Amino acid sequence: MIPTKKELFHLSFYSEFGISLDGYSRLQQAVYWDGPDRSITNVSTSTSPAHTTFNIENLKESFQTGEELFVTVHAKDFDSKSKSYGGDFFQAKLFWSKTKASVFGEVVDLLNGSYSVHFLLPWVGEAQVAVRLIHSSEAVQVLKRHRDTDSDRVYFNGFYEGPGPNKTRLSEAVMCNVKWDKNGLEHMGTGDCCCEYKDPRTEEIWRCQRPKSLPCSARANFGKLIPSLKTLQSPFTHLPDVAEKCHPGLHTPVPAGFYLNDVWTSFVCSTRHFTTQTTTECLKDKHIYMMGDSTMRQWFEFFVKVVPTLKQMNLHVQYQSGPLLAVDVKNNIDLHWRAHGIPLRSRKSAVANLHYISNEIDDLAGGSHTVIMFNLGPHFTTYPLDFYTHRVLRIRKAVLALLQRAPDTTVIIKTVNTGYKVSLYSIMCSNTRRPHCDAHASQIVTTSYTYFVTLICVAALKVLLTNNLTS
Structure with missing residues (x-):
């Protein structure tokens, strides 16, 4: 596959830090996130925490410490229909409140609407399984799209201070954001609209709207403009x-x-x-x-x-x-x-x-x-x-x-x-x-x-x- 212009830019940048094409590819695979295989037009087709279920595959009367517990999560939409694709963000843990005991469970996306979770059983006593839907697959894709294209939804203020007429002090606050692939600059204008600040070592550039009465060099301060699934329980020996x-x-x-x-x-x-x-x-x-x-x-x-x-x-x-x-x-x-x-x-x-x-x-x-x-x-x-x-x-x-x-x-x-x-x-x-x-x-x-x-x-x-x- 021939790399896109964007990929070629990133590969050139990564090579500066000793990251090979193989290393770049491994990262892309590691952060890959599955998503809907079709356009979502109705919220009822998104994952519902109330209808999603899970079951313990190897449930028995008692376990030995050091054994593993295997759980399968079945994602369903608001019409209780099983999902056919992955991408939901679940978190899972095994816990027992009385002894303040808990252990993290690794969730693996099977890319077909089901998820496997395995727990190591590290303590003697009882335990409960808890699985929580943080974001549905559909929500993750919406968030990703806005993260990649609408960085200006969160922006910052640059505060400028300097001398004014008759020994007064002038102060202005303007909008700022990072200069990155044109993201975050849509509302800041073009041409000579802005002051740019480039760090000489990191080469990162931040842009602020040009203040009306003060020069770009007067920038002094910076700041921001400011349901769970049912659980099962089983005793452990x-x-x-x-x-x-x-x-x-x-x-x-x-x-x-x-x-x-x-x-x-x-x-x-x-x-x-x-x-x-x-x-x-x-x-x-x-x-x-x-x-x-x-x-x-x-x-x-x-x-x-x-x-x-x-x-x-x-x-x-x-x-x-x-x-x-x-x-x-x-x-x-x-x-x-x-x-x-x-x-x-x-x-x-x-x-x-x-x-x-x-x-x-x-x-x-x-x-x-x-x-x-x-x-x-x-x-x-x-x-x-x-x-x-x-x-x-x-x-x-x-x-x-x-x-x-x-x-x-x-x-x-x-x-x-x-x-x-x-x-x-x-x-x-x-x-x-x-x-x-x-x-x-x-x-x-x-x-x-x-x-x-x-x-x-x-x-x-x-x-x-x-x-x-x-x-």
Whole structure:
């Protein structure tokens, strides 16, 4: 098959980062999402959670820990007719509320309207199966179409400030968005309508409508203009502890672990549970750099809360975007967090404080006392997947260079949460205050894992999904 012009452009870009045609093809296969085989003209033909059913294939009176449970989901429409194609986005878990136990179930699309789910049985006691339809196949296709063509449904403000007449100060707010395959610019005009800002290292371009009274150089701040299926239960009659010490490069099985008594146990390697003292000892003599969204900022807040000698400094910045700093002089710990740069749906923030992750990593010397943690995802769900992929590849390039000059640097990647209770981006993904573009977030997880799994240790654990599916 002869590549299209768009594919040739992407292949040229990917080759800059050492990604072959085969590697590009593998990613396309990994993020492939099935969909309707015909035009949908009636909502009644879409998947209905009330009519969809599932059954446990190997149900029996009791099981041994370590056995597997096999479930088949049969998707049906609102007329109770079986679906003949895949593409529905289901999430599944095995759980028991009384013991706060849960484990993630991998859902495999059979592309014919049915889905297989398998669970590992890791604890002694009872359990329930929960399957939830997040988005129907039809909804996924609508969301994908708007994500790829209507990125301007979520846009940002550029704030300009400068001197005015008679020693006054002028201030203007204008619309901004990324310049990407012409997406997101439909309402911003053409010709000399806009100011363009190109990062010299990432080569990413953002565009803002030209302010009426101030020059393009006066840009100072940036910000955003701001049902479950029936469950079955069956009694089950603990897996041995994983003895291997955790280290980069270990295979991550599915599931990667489970909760019992609200405590996470890993199937990857020996799980450690930290006290305040052992946490402090672990962080001692470390320079820790966290970059990402609010879920990474929660890690920063957690460490500040858990380590009493770690004191947060007031840098007088916008808290939502940072940078934030906490210092423990006694134990020689400095902890940093900053947002991952635009796109960032946050309050008005100084442009000078919004740095790209790849640029930050390029500016770090690294070494055995340096720990880098980052994540990237939710703020990209309303943009084409290629835009996110390009950002990931630039970070990958920066990480490769860092590990080449300082191979003893610790790099930790936090993958994307896909179970938001409240939609931050409902303008794009939903007209209800329910989980947003989880299907898009799932593709983002796959993209990150594809490009980082062979490079360093990726924490692609379905922890939050496992713990929150039915709550």
